Amino acid sequence: xxTVTQSQPEMSVQEAETVTLSCTYDTSExxxxxxxxxxxxxxxxxxxxxxxxxxxxxATENRFSVNFQKAAxxxxxxxxxxxxxxxxxxxxxxxxxxNYQLIWGAGTKLIIKP
Amino acid sequence: DAGVIQSPRHExxxxxxxxxxxxxxxxxxxxxxxxxQTMMRGLELLIYFNNNVPIxxxxxxxxxxxxKMPNASFSTLKIQPxxxxxxxxxxxxxxxxxxxxYGYTFGSGTRLTVV
Numbered sequence: 001x002x003t004v005t006q007s008q009p010e011m012s013v014q015e016a017e018t019v020t021l022s023c024t025y026d027t028s029e030x031x032x033x034x035x036x037x038x039x040x041x042x043x044x045x046x047x048x049x050x051x052x053x054x055x056x057x058x059a060t061e062n063r064f065s066v067n068f069q070k071a072a073x074x075x076x077x078x079x080x081x082x083x084x085x086x087x088x089x090x091x092x093x094x095x096x097x098x099n100y101q102l103i104w105g106a107g108t109k110l111i112i113k114p
Numbered sequence: 115d116a117g118v119i120q121s122p123r124h125e126x127x128x129x130x131x132x133x134x135x136x137x138x139x140x141x142x143x144x145x146x147x148x149x150x151q152t153m154m155r156g157l158e159l160l161i162y163f164n165n166n167v168p169i170x171x172x173x174x175x176x177x178x179x180x181x182k183m184p185n186a187s188f189s190t191l192k193i194q195p196x197x198x199x200x201x202x203x204x205x206x207x208x209x210x211x212x213x214x215x216y217g218y219t220f221g222s223g224t225r226l227t228v229v
Contacts (some may be wrong), residue, residue, distance in 0.1 A: 043225070044220065044222050045205065045223075047219070089151075093217070100162055100164070100169075101159065104156060
């Protein structure tokens with residue numbers, strides 16, 4: 001069975017600095033997708049970034065980028081120039097190419113210090 | 115597009131009462147999911163619909179929970195009778211099943227409190 005692990009329950013970063021959130025996963029499949037979702041205090045689950053396993057290039061969305069290490073089964077999220085609005089819970093998720101289920105990590109609470 | 119729309123945003127009810135949560139998925143999406151989020155258990159998939167048909171309801175906690183999707187633009191999750199342990203945030207999410215790489219789009223959730 002696939003699993004997703006986020007080993008950092010909480011992280012803090014100074015405003016304008018860079019922070020990296022960790023995520024590892026376990027799967028025996030070759031066709032899958034990985035996601036980072038953000039859940040601010042408003043509780044809306046917002047898709048931040050996604051990565052297809054078959055793509056070697058790391059996904060980037062403005063200040064958000066991932067470091068996808070397929071062999072190591074690692075999918076970390078880097079947030080550059082952190083802003084107060086980035087404060088939220090961040091969830092890593094896995095989806096098999098042949099299954100509808102999203103497998104979720106436990107989440108990392110990101111605190112931004114002004 | 116207005117996104118996935120859930121109502122109500124908050125619901126407070128007394129134990130034993132019936133509660134109905136509503137969801138309007140994104141137009142064109144053919145997959146719909148109901149999730150429950152609690153501090154203790156995180157995000158749990160309750161039920162999955164594809165093309166309005168329930169495909170997987172193995173996450174529905176017990177017979178007190180039921181879900182329907184009468185058409186492509188509307189779904190309900192009903193709890194009858196409600197219990198304090200049902201207190202949680204309930205999310206609806208939708209997606210297009212042929213675009214697995216796009217993840218799901220979530221609604222804003224309904225915070226249910228059963229007293």
